[in-house]
Amino acid sequence: MATGYDYDDAPGDYEGAADARGSQDVAYDPNFVPDSVKTFVVHLYRHIREKNVYEIHQMYETSFQSLSDRLFKDTPWPSVDAVANYVDNDHVFCLLYREMWFRHLYARLSPTLKQRIDSWDNYCSLFQVVLHGVVNMQLPNQWLWDMVDEFVYQFQSFCQYRAKMKNKTEQEIALLRQYDQAWNVYGVLNFLQALVEKSMIIQILEQEKEGIEQFTATDGYDYNGGSNVLKVLGYFSMVGLLRVHCLLGDYHTGLKCLQPIDITQQGVYTSVIGSHITTIYHYGFANLMLRRYVDAIREFNKILLYIYKTKQFHQKSPQYEQILKKNEQMYALLAICLSLCPQVKLVEETVNSQLREKYGEKMIRMQRYDDEAFSIYDELFSYACPKFITPSAPSFEEPLVNYNQDAYRLQLKLFLYEVKQQQLLSGVRTFLKVYSTISLGKLANYMEVDEPTLRTILMTYKHKTHAVDSDGKIISNADVDFYIDDNKITHNVVEDIMKDMVHVVESKPVKRYGDYFLRQIVKLEGVINDMDWVKLD
């Protein structure tokens, strides 16, 4: 089993290092509010009340980060009680502040069990306020995305933490028993589900198609004095549900949750880079596990190209490291997909050359299907898979055992099992590629198997390269396809006992002219409009 699984999904997940915090507590006074923080909360509060999304976004993205870098590199921000009187003790603002407070803590320090539980409580209060429609703010999409993203991350982090039972103190175990509702999987899923339902986002997206409603066009913002918070949280919760289901190994349900979002088009999910990447990463991974390799390849290709072209704009973003990491992971997943389903034509040149640079040599070895090839599949999968969780509570009976790797091991094993089942296919593929017709007998000879076995292998090839899509339709993932027919010509050739012939069909890449023309038409219109502005004197 690969050891590459120790990575963290987000920075700062240093489980078990909680003891190290003792020393910081001495210097850290939660009630001390530096002037810059005072100004920060006062301004942020005012901008939120004035619904000035632009300023909120600036403060949220830039000021919060720079203050954190300057003053709170390794201590938490001042406690919410200390800042509450600068913001009229505003209940919702305090919840938002605490949400950021915990997020900062998770990113830079390691949360104690008590803090994990408190953060859960804070999410409960925050989401309840949103669900009851009391919130009339307008918040930046980035922030709303971060809330959903962090909520799921903290849930995952909690499950990992709880699964490491071996070195838990008695006190921790007592707390875990006492607060068994904290980060409970039902609670997490039901909050996300409630946000989706209460926001009516699925209906909104439906109505948008009919032109009755606007959502995507305004990036989810409400310019008629309403609030975007519930709607956009509901929207991002669909991505959140996809992610949680992937963490649980429930790929089918995950993709179902995402269905209302048309990922072949731009949408609000592409307006925040983190959400864009998370969506496509999980979409691609789920499709990989469902053997719909072509769907996975297509979307990985698109996003990897997008990241390649835009990554310089994100260099200063706090998410930059995460972006690079997911970028690398998606190249690994793409390498897996293409090794199982060599549809290189679907991959754009830039992406392909990046891929060759990173995994070219490994991909050649993966074609071989020996033990080494398996260990590479293992390695790439372990590096690139989501951080699977076991959602159930531990047994508190002695002896306490760690089970944090169980879920991952199961998914890995099933994946490798699939790889194993496909092991003979790359051999067939090699031969099919160089023939337009070949008799079964000859092919069996080349492959050093008897003819009944060859028939089986050919059927396996068909089965494995033809996936069932979400509507139950059969779709071909084959780069080289074939059919078997009783051939009239060979029928005179005496030594050819089996007269069945394999006819090979190379798949041609489908050119998508339609979308291309649409885009060019819109572009041309833009140019003509621009030219109309130019006055010729």
Next chain:
Amino acid sequence: MGRERETRKPQQVSYTVEQLIAVNPYNPDILPDLENYVNEQVSSQTYSLDANLCLLRLYQFEPERMSTQIVARILVKQALMAMPAPDFSLCLFLIPERVVFFSQYLFLCLRHTCCLNQMEEQFKTLIVLSHYLEVCTFATGRLRQFWDEAAKSRHIVESVPGFEQAIQSYAIHVLSLTYQKVPRPVLAEAINIEGLSLDKFLEHQEANCGWILEKGHGRGQLIVLPHNEFNHPELKKNTADNIPLEHITRIFPILG
């Protein structure tokens, strides 16, 4: 749905269960309903992937409530009978390893008998059966791998009505992806029907599914399978370049 329902008590289980899942996908209270529904599906020969995944999900959340009996039924039901859909894997992804107990021996020695209890034995068999179906070894020459294994495990297979037919239609599905014309013996092995029963079966298929029987070149019958885009690639429509109306609407203002 519910062919047998009329003869049974007039329950509305199927209707309400589908609704329950839609309204309450993450509610532990619907677990007993879902369990009943599994049995219901078995007897009425219906199938709901979503309902069964939902149940497995609840088991995953609360393993202490899991019934291995029900899990096994789901596995037979969806696993094997829903081929070529990947539903068997979908279920396995959700079942904790210690329940299904399929460790390394699976890869190495499929037929090796370890000391397993009855339930573990049953799961092992199911996984082996699924493996044979995944690699399409219904029968290869004298090795009748899938069908022999299935015959050995009659107690599992026969607990689910319609099992044999489901596998046969999967076999026919793969055959018709692969062959334009299939020799009779190849078909016979795959669907495990021979002699007179095969004649009868072929007659039925000829009348209802557009199969054509042909005389082969001195070696028995050939069966011409219905044309589809996979065994007749020229039938493949170029559907990829269809543009949905809503994408066109974006340029309506320009066109107008």
